[in-house]
Amino acid sequence: MGNKGEVAMLKCLINMLEKHYPESRYCVPIAKFSEEDFDQLDVRSMEPLEDYILAQGQYKPLSPVTKMVWSLFIKLKRAFRVAAVILAAYRMRKSSQRPRENSAPYQNLWTMKSAEAVIISGGGYINDIWAIPSAIRCGLVPFLGRIFCKPVVFSGHGIGPLQKGWLKLWLRFCLKEVKFFGLREGSQSPKILKELAVPSYKIMVTGDDSFGLRSMYTRGQVRQRLGIEKDKVVIGLNIRLHGYNQNVENYIDKIADIIKRSTLRLNACVLFI
Numbered sequence: 276m277g278n279k280g281e282v283a284m285l286k287c288l289i290n291m292l293e294k295h296y297p298e299s300r301y302c303v304p305i306a307k308f309s310e311e312d313f314d315q316l317d318v319r320s321m322e323p324l325e326d327y328i329l330a331q332g333q334y335k336p337l338s339p340v341t342k343m344v345w346s347l348f349i350k351l352k353r354a355f356r357v358a359a360v361i362l363a364a365y366r367m368r369k370s371s372q373r374p375r376e377n378s379a380p381y382q383n384l385w386t387m388k389s390a391e392a393v394i395i396s397g398g399g400y401i402n403d404i405w406a407i408p409s410a411i412r413c414g415l416v417p418f419l420g421r422i423f424c425k426p427v428v429f430s431g432h433g434i435g436p437l438q439k440g441w442l443k444l445w446l447r448f449c450l451k452e453v454k455f456f457g458l459r460e461g462s463q464s465p466k467i468l469k470e471l472a473v474p475s476y477k478i479m480v481t482g483d484d485s486f487g488l489r490s491m492y493t494r495g496q497v498r499q500r501l502g503i504e505k506d507k508v509v510i511g512l513n514i515r516l517h518g519y520n521q522n523v524e525n526y527i528d529k530i531a532d533i534i535k536r537s538t539l540r541l542n543a544c545v546l547f548i
Contacts, residue, residue: 325411327380328356353407357415360384364422384419392428393420399433399459401467406442414442414449421452430457431481434464447471457481501546508543 331349364384367374374381387393393416401413413429420427437443450471458464461480468478494509503509512534534545 323408323412324360324380324383324415325408327378328353328360328411329407356380357411360415360419361422364419368423387419387425388423390425392426393417394428394430395432396428396430398431399435401432401434401437401446403436403439403442406439410442410445414445417453418449421449426454427452428455428457429453430455431459432456432464433459434467437467437470443471453477455479497546503544503546506542508541509546510537510541510543511546 331352360380363374363381364387367381367384367388373385395413395416401409403409417427450473453473454477456468456473456478458468458478458480465475465478465480469475497503498505498509537543538545
């Protein structure tokens with residue numbers, strides 16, 4: 276999980292689920308965070324499966340041939356880990372005993388089996404830029420939920436760009452039983468989901484779910500505290516360039532220009548979040 280906005284979004288989503296499904300327990304397969312982030316202690320978070328599947332050790336090849344062989348070995352190792360997780364899920368589905376292995380993947384599977392629903396929330400996880408993590412988090416995880424016959428829900432997602440043929444085929448297979456997709460934007464994401472054979476009745480543009488949680492300040496109080504004029508539009512902006520890009524300096528000028536033109540046209544004030 277990246278930031279407190281996503282935690283806020285999760286709290287809002289969980290509150291809505293508990294209203295309609297009291298006494299339920301939810302499995303949230305995104306990342307670690309402490310129990311004190313939640314009032315509902317029956318909501319559990321899991322370490323991302325991609326951390327386990329993509330782990331490859333510290334060895335660095337010395338020559339082009341060694342590098343090619345090492346790359347092939349790593350790919351086969353990852354494929355084996357994916358297959359091992361899927362087989363473990365099938366075995367665990369029929370078993371009533373907790374797995375002896377203490378590693379995160381097996382504990383995650385047990386958590387998923389004992390939960391009422393699987394929620395994949397927040398972020399732009401389905402795209403070509405992070406193709407392998409997309410295939411794991413938004414493909415493998417829903418497929419595992421299907422193995423355990425658990426309803427799978429996506430919430431607060433932005434999708435695309437998505438052009439890779441193998442990723443599309445994999446996601447079409449994995450997403451066909453997903454119950455609901457909540458999207459952050461309605462321009463491109465619904466189109467891409469329909470290309471993945473997701474029916475329209477499962478898709479809803481909800482915006483960013485985190486805004487469903489009340490702020491400790493009203494809009495008027497925010498304006499007053501920051502000295503923003505009443506006639507100015509306030510644009511909240513969260514640019515997480517430092518966390519997502521190694522070459523941040525290549526983007527600063529472009530974004531600064533967009534912000535400048537937008538604020539002038541809209542008579543707006545930018546509030547950086």
